[in-house]
Amino acid sequence: MTMVRKLVLLGTGLIGGSFALALKRMRQVEHVVGVGRNLANLERALELDVIDSACQDAAQAVEGADLVLIATPVGQMGRLMQAIAPVLAPDCLVTDAGSTKGDVVALFREHLGTRLAQCVPGHPIAGSDLSGAAAARYGLYEGRRVVLTPLPETTPDAVARLEALWRLCGAEVYRMTPAQHDSIFAAVSHVPHLVAFSYMNALLERDNIDACLDFAATGFRDFTRIAGSHPDMWRDIALANNRPILDDLRRNVAQLQALIGLIERGDAAALTGFIERASRARVAWDARDKEKQ
Amino acid sequence: MTMVRKLVLLGTGLIGGSFALALKRMRQVEHVVGVGRNLANLERALELDVIDSACQDAAQAVEGADLVLIATPVGQMGRLMQAIAPVLAPDCLVTDAGSTKGDVVALFREHLGTRLAQCVPGHPIAGSDLSGAAAARYGLYEGRRVVLTPLPETTPDAVARLEALWRLCGAEVYRMTPAQHDSIFAAVSHVPHLVAFSYMNALLERDNIDACLDFAATGFRDFTRIAGSHPDMWRDIALANNRPILDDLRRNVAQLQALIGLIERGDAAALTGFIERASRARVAWDARDKEKQ
Structure with missing residues (x-):
C-alpha cells in the first residue's frame, strides 16, 4: 500500500x-x-x-x-x-x-x-x-x-x-517553532537577498555603470546571484517576516557605518580585525558545512 | 627566439x-x-x-x-x-x-x-x-x-x-587609466567584498548564530563566498582605494536605509519597484555576460 x-x-x-x-x-x-x-x-x-x-x-x-x-x-x-x-x-x-x-x-x-x-x-x-x-x-x-x-x-x-x-x-x-524558523531564515536567507538587491541598486546609481558591469567577474557573479530572484516572492517575504528582517538590516547598516569609519580614519589594525572576524567565521562555516556532506 | x-x-x-x-x-x-x-x-x-x-x-x-x-x-x-x-x-x-x-x-x-x-x-x-x-x-x-x-x-x-x-x-x-580602473573595481569587486564582510559581522552579533549557520544554504554560500578572503589583502585594498570605496559604501547604506523605510511602512508597491530594479539589472547582466562567453 x-x-x-x-x-x-x-x-x-x-x-x-x-x-x-x-x-x-x-x-x-x-x-x-x-x-x-x-x-x-x-x-x-x-x-x-x-x-x-x-x-x-x-x-x-x-x-x-x-x-x-x-x-x-x-x-x-x-x-x-x-x-x-x-x-x-x-x-x-x-x-x-x-x-x-x-x-x-x-x-x-x-x-x-x-x-x-x-x-x-x-x-x-x-x-x-x-x-x-x-x-x-x-x-x-x-x-x-x-x-x-x-x-x-x-x-x-x-x-x-x-x-x-x-x-x-x-x-x-x-x-x-515558527518564530525560531523566521528568525533563522531572516538571518541566513532573507537578509542576504535584501542586501544583494540594495547593492545592485547602489551600483545602478553610478555614472559608469556599463563599464562597471563589463568588468564584473566571478566574485560579483556569486555575490549577486540571489539579486536576480523574483520580485513578488521577495516583496512578500520582506513584508511577512518584517520584524527579524528589520533587526538584521539595521545591524548591517551599523556594520557598514563602522567600516566606513575605519576606512575614513585609515585605522589599519581595526580594519584587519573587522575583516578577520568575518573571514574566520566564513571559513569555519565552510569547513563545518563540507564535513556534513 | x-x-x-x-x-x-x-x-x-x-x-x-x-x-x-x-x-x-x-x-x-x-x-x-x-x-x-x-x-x-x-x-x-x-x-x-x-x-x-x-x-x-x-x-x-x-x-x-x-x-x-x-x-x-x-x-x-x-x-x-x-x-x-x-x-x-x-x-x-x-x-x-x-x-x-x-x-x-x-x-x-x-x-x-x-x-x-x-x-x-x-x-x-x-x-x-x-x-x-x-x-x-x-x-x-x-x-x-x-x-x-x-x-x-x-x-x-x-x-x-x-x-x-x-x-x-x-x-x-x-x-x-588608473583612476578608471580603481573606480570600476571599487564598484564590482572591492565593495562586494566589504559588504559581505559587514554582513558576516552583523550575523555574528546574533544570539542564535549557531542555529543560523546550521541552516545556511546555497544562497548564503554564494553570497558570502568572498567574505572568506584574506584579511591583509582586503585591508590593503580598502585603504588604498578608499575614495571610490567610501562613495560606494555610502550608497549602499543609503539604499539599505531606503529599504528599511519601505519595509517599516509596508509599502508593497515601492518595495516591488526596489527589488525589480535590482533583479532586472542582475538578470540582464547575466544574459549579456553569458553571451560574451
Missing part, C-alpha cells in the same frame, strides 16, 4: 513537482493532481509525468485527497486555504512550502482553524533560480533540509506522517 | 605561477626565477616546474631579467621596487598584478621614477580562493581579462610587448 493515495499540488512548480517526482519514484503515491493558473505549465507537468491529472479549481482538485501541498507564493495561500476548507476530507493532511512561517501559520489559523490537527506548516530548503514544472526533478531533496513547524494543535501522528514522506524524498527533517 | 629570456616572479603564487606556466606552454620563456619569502612554497613551485630556479633575494634575482612581474600583495610592492631599482637592466619590462592601480602607480613613480618608460602597471582579473604556487595552473587566464594602466611615460612598445604576452596566455587585454 502506498503512503499517499491522492496528492494535490496547489502550485505545480519546482518545489511541488519535485516532491511529487520523489514520491512517485519511491512508489509511495497513487495519483498526483496538479493545480495552477498557468495552463501551459500544467500541460508541461502532465507531459513530464510530474502530475497525473491537472485541474484549475483547487476545491474540486482536493476532493478525496489525503495530502495537500500548498507550494505557491505565500501571497496566494490564504485564498487557496479558504477555497479548499469546505471540501477537505477529515483525514487529509495539509502542508505548505512557504519560506516564512509566522504568516503562514496565521493563515492556517484563519482559514483552516477547525482542522489544525491535520495541518503541518513546512519549509523545504531547496531554493533555485529555476521555476515552473519543467524545473522539477528527481533528487532535488536528496540531502536537503526540510523544516516543519507544527502547531500545538497538530497531532503527533500528522507530523510523523509528513516527516516520513520528506525522509523518503531524501531530506533531513527538523522541527522548530 | 622566445619573447622572454628571463622572467622573474616577485611573489610565486597563483597569479605569477599561472603566468609563468602559460608562457612555458607557449615556449615563449627560457628561464623563470621565483622569488618569495616562503621556502616551502618555492620548493613546491620548483617541483611543479612552475619556476626553474628559486631565490630569496629580489635584487639578485632580477639581474639580467627582461621581464619582472610583481605579484605580491600591494603592501610588499614598494619594498621590492626599491630593492630591484639599482640592478634592473635598462630594457627590462616591469609590471605588476595588484588589484588597485592608483597606489601602485604612486609606488612605480616613487621607486622606479627614472625608468617609467619600461613600467606597465597591470591587473589580471583572475581571483580565486586558492593561493600559493601549488594553485598555479595552465589555462588560468584563458578568456580572462587583464587591465593595463600604462603611464604617460610608458613607451607604446613596452605596452605592446606586455599586451602580446597576456594575449599568449589567452587573456583579453584592456587599457584604461
